[in-house]
Amino acid sequence: MIYFKKYEGLVPNTKRTLEKKVNIGTLLRGITDSELFNQCLELSEYQKLNFWDLGKTASEHISLDDTIYIMTLKDIYIGKILHHIHDNSGKLGDLLQWTKIHNALWINVISFKRVSHLFNSASRESTLKSVLAQAQNLGHDFYRLDERIKFS
Numbered sequence: 001m002i003y004f005k006k007y008e009g010l011v012p013n014t015k016r017t018l019e020k021k022v023n024i025g026t027l028l029r030g031i032t033d034s035e036l037f038n039q040c041l042e043l044s045e046y047q048k049l050n051f052w053d054l055g056k057t058a059s060e061h062i063s064l065d066d067t068i069y070i071m072t073l074k075d076i077y078i079g080k081i082l083h084h085i086h087d088n089s090g091k092l093g094d095l096l097q098w099t100k101i102h103n104a105l106w107i108n109v110i111s112f113k114r115v116s117h118l119f120n121s122a123s124r125e126s127t128l129k130s131v132l133a134q135a136q137n138l139g140h141d142f143y144r145l146d147e148r149i150k151f152s
Contacts, residue, residue, distance in 0.1 A: 002148060003062060004069040004132065005054055006141040011072045013052075016114060018070065018077045018115050021048035022096060030095045039085050040092070046059045050079060050112040051096055057139035059084070059108035069149060070111075071128065074120050076151075080114035124151050 024043050031037045043049060052070065054062065062068070062081060070077040085092060086108065093106025100106070118124065127149060135143035 001061075001063065001065045002069075002133065002145040003058070003138075004071070004128075004143045004145055005058060005150075006024065006071045007073075009073050009075060013096075014070070014072060014077065016098065017051040017096050018079075019117060021050055023048055027095055033089060033091055036085075036089065036091055039087070043083060046082075046113065049082065051109055052077075052079075052112070052116040053093065053098070053106040053109050054142070056108065057110055058142045059110075061138055061142075061144070062110070067148065069145075071120065074125065076118040076120055077115050078118070079115040081110050082113050083111040085109040085111070091135075116152065127151055 012088055024046055028037065028040060028044060031040060052068075053059075054068070062084065064081050064084060066081050068079055068081060070079075087093070088105075090105025090107055092109050093100075094110075096106075098106050131145060131149050132143055135145050137143055
């Protein structure tokens with residue numbers, strides 16, 4: 001499946017884990033909870049990965065290998081989901097140094113092997129507006145798309 005998530009404004013966590021990859025060895029060494037460590041152990045086959053959390057509503061829809069478009073005020077990120085980690089403790093988000101929103105824990109962490117980064121533009125906004133008019137809205141600014149977005 002293909003999904004699109006739009007965020008209003010600037011999103012500081014994108015700079016930490018979508019624009020930069022996280023060293024998996026360092027991340028694993030910081031995990032003290034055995035249950036979380038076991039969930040993250042399969043990440044060890046990779047040296048570095050990108051991470052994100054789409055939130056509760058979106059996480060109920062996504063699956064491994066789904067493609068996600070993530071849009072902020074200035075940027076568009078595109079990635080294919082590699083892992084989905086359920087972390088009720090929120091410790092993984094803390095280790096990733098994510099800024100919390102309303103003090104909420106990051107509990108639905110996904111990883112990507114590779115993330116493409118595009119800068120948003122007026123022509124891309126126009127393309128997105130057209131695509132989203134045809135898409136299925138699954139929640140607040142979260143959509144299921146019928147096909148990949150073709151940006152000019």
